[in-house]
Amino acid sequence: MRVCQICALKEEHPGVSLDDDGVCSLCRLGVVGDLLENFSYTDQVHEEFTRSGPNPNGDYDCLFMYSGGKDSTYMLDKFVNEYGKRVLAYTFDVPFESSHAADNIALAREKIPATFVLDSDDDNIKTVMREVFNRPVTKPGKYLDEKLPCVSCRTFFVIRAILYAFRNRIPYIALCADPQQILTMESDVREVVRGFYQTFGARLTDEVFRKEAEQILFADDADLPKIVFPFIAMRYSYDPDRIVADLKAKGLYNSSPLETHCTLFPLLNYYSFKNWDCMFYKLNAASHRRAVRRNKNYDRSTFSITFPRAADLPSIEERMKRVVLDIAGTRGDPAAHRRELIDIFRELGATEDAARFVTEGFLGMRTVAADLGITL
Ligand SMILES: [Zn+2]
Incomplete structure (x- = not known):
């Protein structure tokens, strides 16, 4: 088994290839074209969002995916208290996650004037996880296939949030992926839903989203929410330690990032x-x-x-x-x-x-x- 001379990824790692010198495609930046394209679309949506005025169709300018972790707490505070956005803070209660985040959510509710909603769907997210773990994988696989269960869990609740925003005519969804994650995340809501159909098939997708996801595929572009990655603007200055220090100073954060646990x-x-x-x-x-x-x-x-x-x-x-x-x-x-x-x-x-x-x-x-x- 050959491994990359630089990063030690194995030859058969999904979505990666080694050249004759034993250097992998990620180290050769074989994916740089795709990544730049994704960044420029993401940048553009972020620009548009920061300039946009109040949503004429409802009480919220954006649905903010709020996990209670350091990144989303930091950004929620900025959105509401600095940018003056009318924010619906949306938390999906992932049944596999520890309750550490709940303490931070309680602190945020006290100190940040946003509307907080808690969503959950234990049965269906468990159905998705059972399916993804139990079925055989297809080789040679695609980039991130080794993380498919984790990616699928996240995609499940991102789609729940997309449907929530779509139903309530909220034009933007803020998603606090760190700069490393942004590179690998789909930012077009229709593509997010299409990807889920491709991975899990129509029968399971219609079952777990009660046929609602299909509406996203056929809706007019103008009616679809857009995903904003707020950390795109901090991609050269992102510093997790500084974020935690800043939050602790404002009384918005209790646990250390190591304690968030799945x-x-x-x-x-x-x-x-x-x-x-x-x-x-x-x-x-x-x-x-x-x-x-x-x-x-x-x-x-x-x-x-x-x-x-x-x-x-x-x-x-x-x-x-x-x-x-x-x-x-x-x-x-x-x-x-x-x-x-x-x-x-x-x-x-x-x-x-x-x-x-x-x-x-x-x-x-x-x-x-x-x-x-x-x-x-
Ligand atoms: Zn490498």
């Missing part, structure tokens, strides 16, 4: 190891290696996931793969798994407490899978 994280790693022979954060690890290699910006992260400079990522990945697949297959000694996982997360920069917390999640992977109807 209970599916162990299963997401199982999925990427089993199907694509890589850990869930492999692309982040690869871009970390690329940055270290260029010796530029390695001390400051331009995206949410950071790795210690000294971490031996390829070895960590191999050790993690062994433990994750052993736990999934009920092989080996749980006490040894626990020790190994704690070591791994410590090497990845977690505190002792955080490492133990994440480790317990991995040890309970089979229970989470059984609850959701996922076959390991």
Whole structure:
């Protein structure tokens, strides 16, 4: 198995190819054309949104996707208190996420004058996750296929938000992806819905969105909401540490970013190891290696996931793969798994407490899978 000489992505990583010199297409910036095109559309929509006046068709200028995390709390405050937008703060209650974010949402409700709505649809989002985990993957795969369960969960609730905005004639949807994520996200609402139909087929899509998603495909452009990525304007200055400090100073943030936690994280790693022979954060690890290699910006992260400079990522990945697949297959000694996982997360920069917390999640992977109807 060949790996990229620069970033260590494997030859068979979905959506990536290695040239004769052993350098991958991401390191060669083979995707730069697409990315620039996406950025220029995204830039244009952001410009249009900042200049736009009040929405003549309703009480809200934008639906703001509010997770309670640091990025969206920071931007919600700016939208309302600096830009003077009339904001509907929309939170989708993802049943797999911990309640840490709930504290931040409560703080924001006290201090930011927006209208807050909470949406949820446990049954249907679980149906989507069951489907994505249980079906076989198609090789060689596309870019981000190793993250398909995570991407599908997010796409599910982005479509819920699109439908909400469409129904209520809200012209913009603000989505606080970090600059790294913006590069890989679809910004045209019709394409978001079309992508879901392509991945899951018409039967399942119509079932989980009660046939409403189809209206987006056939609506007039003028009636469709547009997705705005507010962090596009900060793409050269994005600094997660500064954002957290700023929020804490305003009394808008309690937990540290490490504490935001998805209970599916162990299963997401199982999925990427089993199907694509890589850990869930492999692309982040690869871009970390690329940055270290260029010796530029390695001390400051331009995206949410950071790795210690000294971490031996390829070895960590191999050790993690062994433990994750052993736990999934009920092989080996749980006490040894626990020790190994704690070591791994410590090497990845977690505190002792955080490492133990994440480790317990991995040890309970089979229970989470059984609850959701996922076959390991
Ligand atoms: Zn590479």
